[in-house]
Amino acid sequence: MVTLHGPKGWYAIYEEPAPVGRKVRMVEAWHPETGDALVVGKRGLTPAADLPGFQGFDQCGHSIAAIPAPDGWREVWRTGDGTIRTAPVVGWMIGANSIGNALIFDDDLGLVATGTAAPGRNPKTAIVPPGVDAEERWNAEYGPTEY
Numbered sequence: 001m002v003t004l005h006g007p008k009g010w011y012a013i014y015e016e017p018a019p020v021g022r023k024v025r026m027v028e029a030w031h032p033e034t035g036d037a038l039v040v041g042k043r044g045l046t047p048a049a050d051l052p053g054f055q056g057f058d059q060c061g062h063s064i065a066a067i068p069a070p071d072g073w074r075e076v077w078r079t080g081d082g083t084i085r086t087a088p089v090v091g092w093m094i095g096a097n098s099i100g101n102a103l104i105f106d107d108d109l110g111l112v113a114t115g116t117a118a119p120g121r122n123p124k125t126a127i128v129p130p131g132v133d134a135e136e137r138w139n140a141e142y143g144p145t146e147y
Contacts, residue, residue, distance in 0.1 A: 072130025
């Protein structure tokens with residue numbers, strides 16, 4: 001188990017061109033010398049304000065811990081053109097209210113906590129357990145034509 005930073009977490013807010021709109025990235029650490037909030041970028045931790053579209057910060061709920069996910073769990077969503085996309089669930093973030101959000105790794109966005117926002121994607125997502133077809137799960141949750 002990995003303990004996360006402090007009793008309350010922070011996230012950085014970004015504004016992207018339509019159709020993406022607002023997206024968020026969790027603050028993972030604070031730079032020890034500059035105090036800059038650091039988020040996961042394509043090359044590791046980077047100052048949140050250095051990424052394009054940065055708007056500011058906000059507090060999120062109490063984050064208590066993160067635990068690794070078993071192999072095979074995925075998040076599924078449809079893009080604006082109807083394409084089904086998936087990303088592996090790498091862990092579960094547990095809040096003080098005992099609610100868990102999946103932590104996924106997206107090739108374009110890096111580490112993302114689901115349930116707090118759907119950065120750069122359709123706000124509708126579904127979590128797919130091992131051995132279940134992603135498109136079948138999507139269709140069962142939202143229907144075959146829902147974006």
